[in-house]
Amino acid sequence: MFAMKTFRTLLAILFSFLIVGGIWRYYTSNDAVSVKDPFSAVWKKFATNTGIKNTDETTSSEEDTTEVVVENSWNQKIHEDFTFGTIDSSTLDRLSSLWVVGGNPNGNILWLQYCDFDAIYCQKSFDEWIVYDYLEAYPEELQYIYKSFPIWSSREDKLAHQATMCAMDLWTSKQYFWYYTSVYNNEWARESIDDLIVLAREIGISGFDDCIENTNYDLVFQQDTKLARQTFDLKALPANIFINKTSGDWVLVPWYYSTQEVLPGIEKISK
Numbered sequence: 001m002f003a004m005k006t007f008r009t010l011l012a013i014l015f016s017f018l019i020v021g022g023i024w025r026y027y028t029s030n031d032a033v034s035v036k037d038p039f040s041a042v043w044k045k046f047a048t049n050t051g052i053k054n055t056d057e058t059t060s061s062e063e064d065t066t067e068v069v070v071e072n073s074w075n076q077k078i079h080e081d082f083t084f085g086t087i088d089s090s091t092l093d094r095l096s097s098l099w100v101v102g103g104n105p106n107g108n109i110l111w112l113q114y115c116d117f118d119a120i121y122c123q124k125s126f127d128e129w130i131v132y133d134y135l136e137a138y139p140e141e142l143q144y145i146y147k148s149f150p151i152w153s154s155r156e157d158k159l160a161h162q163a164t165m166c167a168m169d170l171w172t173s174k175q176y177f178w179y180y181t182s183v184y185n186n187e188w189a190r191e192s193i194d195d196l197i198v199l200a201r202e203i204g205i206s207g208f209d210d211c212i213e214n215t216n217y218d219l220v221f222q223q224d225t226k227l228a229r230q231t232f233d234l235k236a237l238p239a240n241i242f243i244n245k246t247s248g249d250w251v252l253v254p255w256y257y258s259t260q261e262v263l264p265g266i267e268k269i270s271k
Contacts, residue, residue: 076264083233083252084269091231092248096145101177103135103144109266111142112241114149114228117160117183117190119237125256126184137259138266143245146180149225149237160190161221166211167200179203244269 087095096110103111111134115122125131135144148161160183167179182199189195193212200208228234232241236254242265243250249269253262 076261078264078268079253079257079261081254082265084265085232085250085252086248087231087243087250088248091227092243092245094227095231095243101144101146101173103138103142104140105143107138107141107143108245109138109141109143109270110243110245111144112147112228112239112243113145114147114225114234114237114239114241116149116151116237118151118157121236121255122238123184123187125238126181128256130256130258133259134262137263141266141270142242146177147224147228148221149228149234149239150221151237156191158218158221159193160196162215162217163196163200163208163212165217165220166208166215167205169215170205170207170211175203175205179205242266242269 092110095112113131115125117123131144135142148164150158150161152158164176164180164183168176171179179200182203183190183196186195186199189199196212197209200212228239232239232250232252234252238254238256240253240256240262241250242253242262247269251265251269253265
C-alpha cells in the first residue's frame with residue numbers, strides 16, 4: 001500500500017513538471033511575442049525574410065534559426081554615429097506639418113528624412129533601396145516624411161527641390177513620393193526646368209508648368225532647414241531622424257545604414 005502511494009505521488013510530480021515546462025516553453029518562444037517588445041515581431045519578420053543566421057551555433061530547422069536571431073537581436077551594438085535626444089510636442093508639430101509621404105499615417109514612430117539631390121549618400125540610399133527597405137520592415141510602426149534640404153543656395157542648385165515642392169502642392173502625398181523618387185532615378189532631369197516638366201507630364205501632374213516657373217519656395221526651405229539644424233545639429237546627409245511621437249524621444253541616423261543596423265536605435269526610443 002505504501003509503495004503504491006509513493007508511486008502515485010512520484011507520478012503526479014512528474015506530470016506537474018511536464019505541464020510547467022510546456023507552459024514555460026510556450027511563453028519564451030517566438031510565437032508568444034511580448035507586448036513590451038513590439039519591434040521583436042518586426043525583427044522576426046525581417047530576419048526570416050533575409051535569411052539571417054546565428055554564427056555561434058547551428059540549428060536544424062528554419063524556426064529554430066529565427067528564434068536564436070530574435071533572442072540575440074537586441075544585443076547588437078548601437079552605432080557611435082547615432083545621436084539621441086528628446087523634443088517637446090510643439091516642436092514635433094512644427095517638424096511634422098505637411099510633407100507626409102508614406103508609411104502608416106497612424107504609426108507611432110515618425111521618420112524624418114532630410115536630403116539633397118546632390119548629396120552622394122542621399123543618392124546611394126535611393127539607389128540601394130534603403131528607403132524602401134525601412135518602410136517594408138516597419139510597415140505599421142513608421143510614418144515617413146521626406147524633407148528637402150538644399151545644400152547650395154543658387155536657383156539652379158535648388159531647381160529639383162522647387163520641382164518636388166510643386167509636386168507636393170499639386171498632388172497627393174503618395175503621388176509626391178512617386179515624383180521625387182523619379183527625380184532621384186533620373187539625374188539628367190535635375191538641372192533643366194523643361195526636363196523636370198517632362199517628368200511631371202509623364203506622371204500626369206497638371207498645373208506643374210506654371211508652378212515651377214512662378215512659385216518660389218526659398219522661405220520654406222530656409223525655415224525648415226534652420227529648424228532641423230537647431231533641433232538635431234545636423235552635420236551629414238541623409239539625416240534620418242526617428243521620433244517616438246508619444247514620448248518625443250528621437251534617434252538621428254546619419255548617412256545610411258541597413259535595416260538590421262538601424263533596428264537597435266529605433267528599439268531604444270520605442271520603449
